[in-house]
Amino acid sequence: MVSDADQVSEREAAIRAVNAITPWFELKQISKIYGHGESEVRALDRIDLSIYAGEFVSVMGTSGSGKSTCMNIVGCLDVPTSGTYLFHGVDVGKLDRDQQALLRRHYIGFVFQGFNLLARTSALENVELPLVYRRVAKSERRERAMRALAEVGLAGREGHTPAELSGGQQQRVAIARALVTEPSLLLADEPTGNLDSARSEEIMQLLVRLNMERSLTIAMVTHEPDMAEFGTRIVTFRDGHIIDDQPTKRMIA
Amino acid sequence: MIFATFLMSLREIRRNTMRSILTMLGIVIGVAAVITMTIIGEGATQSVKNDISALGDNMLIVSPGAARRGPVSSGSKSFTDADVSAIESQIGGIAAMAPAASRGATVVYGNLNVSTQVMGTTEGYVEVRGYKLAQGRLLNDVDVRSGTAVCVLGETVRKALFGTGDAIGTSLRVGKVTCTVVGVLAPKGSSAMGQDQDDVLLIPLRQFQRRMSGNRDIPTIYISVDDSRPTAAVKARIEALLRERRGIQRGSEDDFNVRDMAEIAATVSSATGALTALLGAIAAVSLLVGGIGIMNIMLVSVTERTREIGIRIAIGALGREVMLQFLTEAVVLSTLGGVIGIITGVAMGFGVTSLMKIPFVPTPGIIIISFAFSAIVGVAFGYLPARKAAKLSPIEALRHE
Numbered sequence: 001m002v003s004d005a006d007q008v009s010e011r012e013a014a015i016r017a018v019n020a021i022t023p024w025f026e027l028k029q030i031s032k033i034y035g036h037g038e039s040e041v042r043a044l045d046r047i048d049l050s051i052y053a054g055e056f057v058s059v060m061g062t063s064g065s066g067k068s069t070c071m072n073i074v075g076c077l078d079v080p081t082s083g084t085y086l087f088h089g090v091d092v093g094k095l096d097r098d099q100q101a102l103l104r105r106h107y108i109g110f111v112f113q114g115f116n117l118l119a120r121t122s123a124l125e126n127v128e129l130p131l132v133y134r135r136v137a138k139s140e141r142r143e144r145a146m147r148a149l150a151e152v153g154l155a156g157r158e159g160h161t162p163a164e165l166s167g168g169q170q171q172r173v174a175i176a177r178a179l180v181t182e183p184s185l186l187l188a189d190e191p192t193g194n195l196d197s198a199r200s201e202e203i204m205q206l207l208v209r210l211n212m213e214r215s216l217t218i219a220m221v222t223h224e225p226d227m228a229e230f231g232t233r234i235v236t237f238r239d240g241h242i243i244d245d246q247p248t249k250r251m252i253a
Numbered sequence: 254m255i256f257a258t259f260l261m262s263l264r265e266i267r268r269n270t271m272r273s274i275l276t277m278l279g280i281v282i283g284v285a286a287v288i289t290m291t292i293i294g295e296g297a298t299q300s301v302k303n304d305i306s307a308l309g310d311n312m313l314i315v316s317p318g319a320a321r322r323g324p325v326s327s328g329s330k331s332f333t334d335a336d337v338s339a340i341e342s343q344i345g346g347i348a349a350m351a352p353a354a355s356r357g358a359t360v361v362y363g364n365l366n367v368s369t370q371v372m373g374t375t376e377g378y379v380e381v382r383g384y385k386l387a388q389g390r391l392l393n394d395v396d397v398r399s400g401t402a403v404c405v406l407g408e409t410v411r412k413a414l415f416g417t418g419d420a421i422g423t424s425l426r427v428g429k430v431t432c433t434v435v436g437v438l439a440p441k442g443s444s445a446m447g448q449d450q451d452d453v454l455l456i457p458l459r460q461f462q463r464r465m466s467g468n469r470d471i472p473t474i475y476i477s478v479d480d481s482r483p484t485a486a487v488k489a490r491i492e493a494l495l496r497e498r499r500g501i502q503r504g505s506e507d508d509f510n511v512r513d514m515a516e517i518a519a520t521v522s523s524a525t526g527a528l529t530a531l532l533g534a535i536a537a538v539s540l541l542v543g544g545i546g547i548m549n550i551m552l553v554s555v556t557e558r559t560r561e562i563g564i565r566i567a568i569g570a571l572g573r574e575v576m577l578q579f580l581t582e583a584v585v586l587s588t589l590g591g592v593i594g595i596i597t598g599v600a601m602g603f604g605v606t607s608l609m610k611i612p613f614v615p616t617p618g619i620i621i622i623s624f625a626f627s628a629i630v631g632v633a634f635g636y637l638p639a640r641k642a643a644k645l646s647p648i649e650a651l652r653h654e
Contacts, residue, residue: 072648075567077567077646077647077648078646078648097572098571098572098573101566101569101570101571101572102569102571104567104568104569105568105569105570106569108569109568110567110568112651114651116560116563116564116567116651117564118561118564119557119561120268120269121268125264129565129568130568130569132257132261133565133568133569133570133574134569135257177568
């Protein structure tokens with residue numbers, strides 16, 4: 001007889017084995033060039049990066065290092081100048097604008113530094129928004145949005161507008177909005193950039209919990225080493241190149 | 254998708270109450286101003302036209318004295334009975350005519366007296382001047398020829414002397430003459446020149462000449478031209494006839510004049526036309542100002558809206574879904590504002606015209622034009638920035654400052 005624990009670890013091992021062969025998100029020789037001729041800026045120079053299911057990748061680097069450009073490409077918000085980006089095996093470069101939008105609608109959740117919630121709109125309605133575009137029926141939409149808000153610890157504040165919430169709470173609403181569609185990738189661009197250290201810590205704990213409990217794949221851009229340590233892997237950019245790619249202490253421990 | 258978008262637009266309108274109200278306000282003011290102004294202008298024009306046609310726009314007034322020296326000149330001789338008969342027998346196309354002489358006199362009834370204009374004339378006067386009879390009878394042929402002492406009262410005179418009592422059959426003293434009231438004219442109101450047309454008392458011309466003026470002069474002849482004849486042609490023939498009868502040499506000036514009410518009407522109409530044009534111009538300016546107001550509100554909110562569009566597109570909205578939403582929003586606001594503007598404008602126009610006692614004439618053309626203009630401005634400036642934003646990459650839209 002094999003114990004339950006053994007079965008679980010066996011299954012995980014199997015998933016890992018599959019993932020090792022097939023990354024969920026794969027950048028191959030990606031370059032991004034802004035401008036032409038003399039003023040040409042090479043923001044990304046032939047990058048290779050693979051993100052596997054269940055990872056929490058912290059992307060580090062100074063401003064102008066190309067980390068944000070890279071994450072925008074991963075999030076299908078931007079297209080590379082050259083190279084191939086495989087999203088669940090699909091070549092994003094071959095998709096048109098609408099198809100990329102549909103990819104975001106169904107597979108990606110975004111959390112931004114500036115929160116980017118709709119003003120004068122209740123937390124609940126903000127969280128419901130991605131479901132509206134997914135044509136989810138009203139009652140189900142409401143129920144799922146309530147659940148997502150409860151999960152980020154904002155139960156009871158559904159009716160508050162962004163102006164009535166603190167920065168940390170607004171970012172929680174943004175995370176709930178990203179979570180509500182059950183995306184296969186949560187992309188966070190400096191999620192703690194506008195928050196104090198205590199609030200930052202809380203947001204990071206929340207992301208770690210979502211990563212562990214729901215096996216949510218997260219890619220997070222940050223320039224703070226403390227925050228990067230919450231991930232499972234740190235990728236460091238400099239001048240359009242990846243100069244370092246290592247598991248964190250959290251993984252080693 | 255369209256229905257869901259429509260609901261989303263309505264939610265956005267409710268959410269941004271202030272912006273929505275300001276946008277609508279621009280349209281409401283523009284539309285309402287244009288409609289009110291044109292209703293007032295049209296009403297004033299219509300009112301003047303009505304007055305003139307009440308005066309008789311096919312009327313000719315023949316009086317002695319050259320036209321440029323004023324209507325009555327002491328130097329020129331009056332007309333005679335023979336002139337009147339000559340016009341009547343030799344000129345075609347005359348529907349009615351009335352020789353007339355008038356003078357101010359005091360009319361006494363019991364212990365009441367009133368000053369009025371006593372008009373010695375014939376039966377035709379009432380028809381030429383467009384009076385109607387309220388009670389009794391008019392002067393008739395027999396009265397005029399025999400010079401019987403009878404009179405017909407204008408409403409102002411009747412009211413002053415009799416109030417609510419019955420005037421018919423009573424005797425009045427008019428100057429030195431005593432006459433019996435046989436009829437009362439229906440009130441006609443003020444003329445276009447502001448003269449009270451009811452302040453009049455009619456007596457037979459023969460009687461006026463015998464008992465009041467003491468001569469057989471006829472200072473004025475009123476002529477009503479048949480509707481089917483051009484007034485100007487009849488006027489020319491009367492002028493030719495009178496020159497001949499008065500022995501005026503070729504090349505010398507007339508010592509009489511024939512005034513054509515149609516000409517006067519045309520002059521007055523063009524003056525009120527200018528008034529309407531002026532009001533229209535003011536209205537057009539308010540429409541423009543309203544349009545600029547709409548434009549401002551829309552452009553001010555572009556930054557906020559561009560970010561909002563960035564958010565929507567980042568979380569997976571398609572460009573066309575976003576554009577449809579913003580288009581719906583602009584159309585709903587513009588239409589709503591336009592309808593409120595039309596209601597306000599028509600109501601204000603109605604209020605002002607009834608206060609000024611002029612006809613209420615709404616012009617559908619102007620209503621449609623002003624509505625269309627405001628709606629186009631509203632839709633264009635609500636939709637075009639949204640369209641532009643929806644075409645940006647989501648990152649650019651999110652970074653928009």
